[in-house]
Ligand code: BES
């Protein structure tokens with residue numbers, strides 16, 4: 259695969275320019291205003307896959323956004339890698355906090371700044387280019403299939419139906435995903451665990467209309483005040499979640515694994531400095547690494563109600579809302595947790611308000627094996643290009659389709675991502691290192707090489 263390196267060198271600017279073209283398309287799946295652009299990003303992806311040499315490229319329609327499929331079967335008796343990624347992105351809000359517009363990519367200090375640069379356009383596009391390189395230089399050692407979807411950031415609602423209807427077409431020996439991070443550019447890692455997710459929206463209603471806060475204030479419950487009290491009660495003084503039964507299915511992680519994860523390079527002072535916080539806060543008895551990977555959490559993602567416009571308006575609002583999510587760990591069932599949340603949240607509502615709870619989306623946690631051929635192939639590939647053996651690390655993020663692939667296709671995934679936690683995914687000024695982009699393109703062919711060789 260070393261013979262690909264000069265060709266990668268010679269094409270760096272071209273690859274970057276193509277990524278910039280993709281990043282210019284505002285494919286925000288959460289906002290119907292961008293529906294045409296989401297499709298456009300799918301079409302762009304399909305066209306590039308075709309150009310790269312994929313066969314049977316198709317924009318597969320779903321009841322939502324299309325799934326891009328393509329494949330190269332060089333010999334049905336050889337193993338097959340299914341590459342999964344997503345061409346949709348998170349909303350760019352709050353736009354005013356971006357130093358350059360989110361859909362006008364800018365290269366600065368070795369990074370490309372744009373929404374989706376790291377999550378996941380910059381990462382899945384590495385696979386398209388690595389595939390193209392292998393095709394151009396007769397270096398593809400096994401079969402490859404691509405499935406790039408456009409609804410990951412909104413819960414992959416139509417993916418399971420598609421996968422179930424296409425089990426034969428998607429048949430593979432491993433699912434390869436680059437949609438996670440490494441510890442640092444000089445500390446490569448492979449993600450071996452992801453958290454699950456339960457996401458709900460709550461609505462608290464007080465009086466039947468907005469009231470003058472002078473005339474009624476003090477006598478009628480303010481639903482925003484009440485909502486805040488209810489939310490505050492969801493954690494106890496040890497920062498444990500108070501929903502009865504919440505921890506029932508949590509499996510404890512062994513001392514050995516905890517020791518290993520805590521020995522990974524991590525500087526709490528750098529961490530705090532990076533975020534401009536004086537102290538961290540989390541569940542008592544666990545380290546920051548553990549709190550963000552092996553422990554479940556509850557967070558308010560957004561809260562609103564009453565008057566939020568310019569200036570001051572004196573009002574006692576009728577309604578208050580919040581979007582609340584819980585990150586879950588292996589063995590916790592997201593649907594069960596959503597039900598526990600709903601029952602508890604309603605039970606703590608005082609008689610002065612009424613409460614509605616809506617389950618938005620969710621997904622299961624995942625643990626991926628480290629004793630598989632595919633993990634070994636990823637490990638050797640990274641060892642080759644980074645010059646260091648990657649560490650297995652659990653991540654706090656969620657990619658719910660990983661367990662779905664296990665369930666429906668009976669296939670395990672390898673999470674060989676190249677981002678950094680500091681890439682600001684989902685935040686203003688998301689960026690992706692050019693180093694990481696090119697390192698990914700360099701590493702992926704080695705994965706194919708070692709996976710094919712080890713499968714023999
Ligand atoms: N790529 C992320 C997940 C991720 C990021 C995992 C970093 C590990 C490290 C993915 O696009 C994502 O944002 N997932 C959502 C969940 C989804 C159901 C909306 C998440 O984790 O919030």
Ligand code: MN
Nearest residue numbers: 344377378437
């Ligand atoms: Mn992603």
Ligand code: MN
Nearest residue numbers: 348377411683
């Ligand atoms: Mn994301």
